[in-house]
Amino acid sequence: MGKKALVTYASKYGATKEIAEKIAHLLRQSGLSVDVSPCRKAAGPASYDAVILGSAVYFGGWRKEAVEFLEAWEKVPSPPPLWLFFSGPSGKGDPKAQAMNGQGIPERRRPLIERIKPRDIAFFHGKVDPAALNFIERWALKNVKAPAGDFRDWDAIASWTGSIAKALAGIDSSIKGDMK
Numbered sequence: 001m002g003k004k005a006l007v008t009y010a011s012k013y014g015a016t017k018e019i020a021e022k023i024a025h026l027l028r029q030s031g032l033s034v035d036v037s038p039c040r041k042a043a044g045p046a047s048y049d050a051v052i053l054g055s056a057v058y059f060g061g062w063r064k065e066a067v068e069f070l071e072a073w074e075k076v077p078s079p080p081p082l083w084l085f086f087s088g089p090s091g092k093g094d095p096k097a098q099a100m101n102g103q104g105i106p107e108r109r110r111p112l113i114e115r116i117k118p119r120d121i122a123f124f125h126g127k128v129d130p131a132a133l134n135f136i137e138r139w140a141l142k143n144v145k146a147p148a149g150d151f152r153d154w155d156a157i158a159s160w161t162g163s164i165a166k167a168l169a170g171i172d173s174s175i176k177g178d179m180k
Contacts, residue, residue, distance in 0.1 A: 057088030
């Protein structure tokens with residue numbers, strides 16, 4: 001029986017959802033069975049061999065539903081391996097360096113991430129469509145001089161997904177609880 005993965009996401013305007021869907025598509029191409037779902041509707045992780053969680057980043061913070069998913073994750077006995085990705089910074093350059101002043105993880109979330117021990121954390125540029133933003137978001141975008149447009153690097157996303165597929169090919173599902 002093949003491995004089964006959950007790709008779950010927290011997206012405000014849909015760009016992170018599109019990344020999650022691409023990751024799921026690529027994992028399916030590698031032979032995995034994959035479910036894709038928003039965090040609030042995702043099934044429990046116990047029925048999966050791996051979970052990939054993505055969250056949009058706005059003003060240095062993760063989406064609330066992603067944080068809630070991780071807090072619930074922490075209570076799951078013997079959870080499967082977890083990978084995290086975050087999207088949001090617009091423009092060029094290293095998205096991790098641009099996210100949350102180069103910290104990548106908000107300081108108040110660091111203890112949670114250290115307890116969960118994800119297998120990897122990736123940072124991707126996002127997509128900003130000013131027409132979709134509310135007044136306050138457009139004002140903030142203008143004041144921080146963030147460029148508008150689609151800055152997602154699909155090759156980087158595909159490469160990261162390939163590393164997950166390779167890792168899953170080597171994980172024996174009977175020891176998944178040890179792979180936090």
